[in-house]
Amino acid sequence: MTRTTTTPPEPAVVAAAELSTLDRYLPVWIGLAMVFGIGIGRVLPDLDDWLDEITIGTVSVPIAIGLLAMMYPVLAKVRYTRVGEQLGDRRTLGLSLVMNWIVGPALMFVLAWTFLGDLPELRTGLIIVGLARCIAMVLIWNDLACGNRELGAGLVAVNSVFQIVMYSVLGWFYLTVLPGWLGFETERLDVGIWEIARSVLIFLGVPLLAGFLTRTIGEKRRGTVWYEERFLSRIGPVALYGLLFTIVVLFALQGERITDRPVDVARVAVPLLVYFVTMWFGSFTAGYRLGLPYDRNASVAFTAAGNNFELAIAVAIAVFGVTSGQALAGTIGPLIEVPVLVGLVYVSLWARRRFYARSVDTN
Structure with a gap:
């Protein structure tokens, strides 16, 4: 029979078994990238200093190249005429805003003071990470989990606007006002709106x-x-190559600190692990109870769980210095986020088969 439709299947219809070899073995490639990054960071001890010097303001050029390569193919897949339609559901948008701008920062504040109460620099760095909502890697996780691309792009755009307006306000509240109310040690976060806007724009x-x-x-x-079936298939792998390149650069930059301060790394890693898992499961469960379709629910869950580490690191460096504990906590963020969110991609695909089997079959 002649195929009569020219519209490719939606991302949510793609079965997990259809993932490419690169996608299926992504945890292996990420693990190798981490080891390779640490290795070259140790073998070439001056590499981190050289990479640190390649910056525009506080933006690392190598990391920017990796992130741009990672995000471009994913954003080229988005059907932009549908973004407004996807954001029209109040349940979806409301859940995303609550998880990102109320639950997320509050949860990270509690975890930071619970696990790092005696380490003020690392504690502050962790809170800074919690305030920065994800605008980059979430698109990769959403795509791998067969989430709704248009909704994911829309939520990222909404978070970006909120980030420019609210980041400094939330930083003041969670580092100065709330600790003061509770009788805790307070901290100041002097960061201008332009610094945040520049990160978002780049x-x-x-x-x-x-x-x-x-x-x-x-x-x-x-x-x-032609665009959907030929062009996108050619540029698709570039996103994961960009991800792996970014991981190598991050671990090369921080390899010496990671190996020299393993206890500090472990103490920051624990609350981060709790945070990512709690945010994802909390959001996914809430979305399921609200009756959101799988593709929309996955997009909201990964948007809620991820963090904008590039902004958090830039803010920490600008305010506290490149060698500060705050900057170290910021850089540990993506080192934990990447493997955990990759694992949650597989959890999400399992949940799709387990809880959305009927709706998937009817598609």
Whole structure:
């Protein structure tokens, strides 16, 4: 029978078994990238200093290159005409905003004081991570978990706007006001709106514009079928190559600190692990009870669980210095987030088969 439709299947219909070899063995590649990064960081002790010098302001150029390579293919897949429609569901948008801007920062504040009460620099760094909502890697996890691409891009855009407006306000509240009310030690976070906006513009604005223009021009010149079935399949692997490159750079930069301060790393890793798992399961469970379809629920859960480590690191370095404990806590964030969120991708795909089997079959 002749195929009559020119519209490719939605991401949520793609079975886990159809993941490419690169996708299926992603935990292996990530593990190797971590080991390789630490290795070259130890073999070449001056590498971290050299990489630290390649910056524009407080933005690391190597990390920026990796993140842009990682985000561009994912954003090129988004059907931008559907983003507004996907954000129209009040349940989805409401749940996402509550998890990201109320539950997330409050949970990280509690975990930071519970696990790092005697280590003020690491505690402050952890709180800074909790205030920065994810705008980059979440798109990778959402795509791998067969989440809704249009909704994921929309939620990331909404979080970016909130981040520019609210980051400094929340930093003041969770580091100065709330600890003062509770009789705890207080801290100041002097960071301007422009520093936050610059991070958002670089790590989201550039790949978002590139993805939008690529789809608009590509579909206009060659058609939707060519764009969806041929062009996207060619650039798709670039996202994971960018992810692996970013991981190598991060671990090369922090390899010496990780091996020299294993106890501090472990103490920061524990609350981070609790945070990522709690945020994902809490959001996914709430979305399931609200009756959200799997693809939308997965997008909300991964958006809630991830954090904008590039902003957190930039803020920590700008305010407290590159060698500070706050900066160390910020850099440990993605080192824990990456393997944990990869694991949650597989949990999400299992939950799809377990709790959404009927809706998947009917698709």
